[in-house]
Amino acid sequence: xxxxxxxxxxxxxxxxxxxxxxxxxxxxxxxxxxxxxxxxxxxxxxxxxxxxxxxxxxxxxxxxxxxxxxxxxxxxxxxxxxxxxxxxxxxxxxxxxxxxxxxxxxxxxxxxxxxxxxxxxxx
Numbered sequence: 001x002x003x004x005x006x007x008x009x010x011x012x013x014x015x016x017x018x019x020x021x022x023x024x025x026x027x028x029x030x031x032x033x034x035x036x037x038x039x040x041x042x043x044x045x046x047x048x049x050x051x052x053x054x055x056x057x058x059x060x061x062x063x064x065x066x067x068x069x070x071x072x073x074x075x076x077x078x079x080x081x082x083x084x085x086x087x088x089x090x091x092x093x094x095x096x097x098x099x100x101x102x103x104x105x106x107x108x109x110x111x112x113x114x115x116x117x118x119x120x121x122x123x
Contacts, residue, residue: 006057006119014064022067034067041066058118065122081121088121 015038022031045059054062069077095101096110104110109117 006055006061008060011057011060011064014061015067018064018067030070033071037066037069037071038063054118055115058122061119061122085118085121089116092116092120 018034022034026034042059042063045054045063048054049056049059092109101107101110109115109120
């Protein structure tokens, strides 16, 4: 949130965890479907980034997280994400108006009123 960026190493680390742990713990077909979910989310994320809905870091983070989610949980995940993003947005905007910002004075997100650090709720 300091620089409003999601570093590539974070995304690669999450993907690496899926590659290593997934092959050891999941049935092979479920493991491969995780990669399909990643590709679908990556394409959707790129399209959403192209029209300005989300940042590129958010798109790559969501794509790397997609293999961890099962399609049966889709409705629950959407509801959870909607509630989470609303809570994160309100908490961030309200905190930005208090003296608590002095705890993290160099965060760009306090000053950017036109952007929201989606990585806060994605994480």
